[in-house]
Amino acid sequence: MADEALFTRHDVVFSSSDSTCAAWLYLPAGVSSPPVVVLGHGLGATREMRLDAFAEQFASAGIAALAFTYRHFGDSGGQPRQLLSIKRQLADWDAAIAYVKARPEVDGSRVAVWGSSFGGGHAITVASRHPELAAAVSQCPFTDGLASALALGPVASLRLTPVVARDLVAKVRGWDPVLVPLAGVPGALAFMNAPDALPGYQALIPPGGTFTNGAAAREIPRLATYRPGRAAKNVTMPILFCVSNTDSVTPPAQTLRYARTAPQGEIKTYAAGHFEFYLGDTFEQLVTDQLEFLVRHLQPAPARSTTRRAARQRSVKGKKVGSDAPVLPS
Template sequence: MSNHTVTRRDITFDSDGDTCAAWLFLPEGVERPPVVILGHGLGATREMRLDAFAERFARAGIAAMAFTYRHFGDSTGQPRQLLSIKRQLADWDAAIAHVKTRRDVDGTRVAVWGSSFGGGHAIIVASRHPELRAAVSQCPFTDGLASARALGPVGTMRLLPRVAGDLVAKALGKEPVLLTLAGAPGEKALMTAADALPGYLALVPEDGTFVNEVAARVAPTITWHRPGKAAKNVKSPILFCICDHDSVTPPEETLAYARTAPRGEIKQYDAGHFDIYLGEPFETVVADQTEFLARHLEVAR
């Protein structure tokens, strides 16, 4: 792979009247490079290692735009910490529309890359945008019921009072009742696997914008969300990067869905859900993803 010098720009784009903050990584010396759009997981912001992936892609001659969803981080949107699946998917549509208008990238050669909850979004987005050249779905959330089973019935029951309180707050127009995103085993949190809290914290830089909370009303919508079902409708090549020891998004379900994608490629890693962003697992997965993207975005060798 070529090794371009990379320039990072702070940019924004509009999403239904709100502003999504993003970074655009451009490979120097490449005129109108293809572009991959990167979106993160549950309540996460782009500072949580999306820059590491984006920079690698840019070094290989692929521009990369990493963005933060509305209601989170330094993007706008009220109330704060609101995780709406519908709005996040609209943010993806807005991101694709934005890169198509830019003159510094080739808007006809676009790919999407999502991780965890964003990996589920990437499947849905790719199914809705047949013009995309490629998609990458990393340790994707594909089946809410499977993830709820991983949390366990007791863990799920613990969340119900908060969820009910937040639905009342929404009806009364009050501030959301928040729920911890990643907690220790036994805590009231959306993710309580042993590696969830240390996994999240390992990705947060000192000056990050991540807040370990989310409006509780999202919990039931996550349970019934099954983005894996869209895999069979993805016309573009799609790479599934699956962690064999995934405590958050069970790999068995993901594999079953991945096999339904007409042009799907599957890579498996001897790693847990949060390992993939750092160290040796990161080096392995980012090399596979770069090769896949370069192939389908027709990067000049």
């Protein structure tokens, strides 16, 4: 864990459309009116799954952070549960940005967005729609639904069709959604079934934590047509793309093609898999690179302590992919 003397963490809730999003607001100690970065996670993931690790490091460097969970997941509001709606999640990002701009403790004129995986794709879309933002970070981003569907495999994609049909019937009749696992073993019916997908999700669950491994099947066709990478050319502020060279979920070749179209884009590549970005040495390198970028563009005042490096080293301790992580409940 990071040195908690460097920041305070507050449990907060903000309104989004018809419901609420639960979040953590991190405020750096001894810093008046700091800039702020908004953090959103990936496919069906919640803020407890290592968003706190990144937010702690940003706060320790003098940058406030808001890490939130999308509606319909975790302890956020929204019915039905486990609904993975692109439109609603983008609305949650808009609501989160509006929320931090209204907080008197932070500088609403210096706001950045940070997204990972599916949230990394959202960060591109959101940045293209909010030219007033100071910066954006897109980590191992989902940039092209068609490319990700092809990575899943055509046979696996076809097997999802009858499940989607059943869930659409459930939607019409007002029944509970028909869920598809977010992560499964290779060959399994799931949103992601790469070899590192299931152990990757398991490694992100905190000790004693729980996670529902499933999302409503009805949104699968929309995922295949969601191509947030196309919005990169419309992102006018500096944006940092952190790309896995061996990404099994979001093919890096397509991501890099999109990233190069951003007028002020910066690209960092890493010899690590999609789920290795959250732990260990890769996390350490990512935080170093992202902090250099965010400090350069957000211009935070120095934090109260000079022990940020030691704090960062402590926070990288965690279970490696494939370790004794808890099993995801279905």
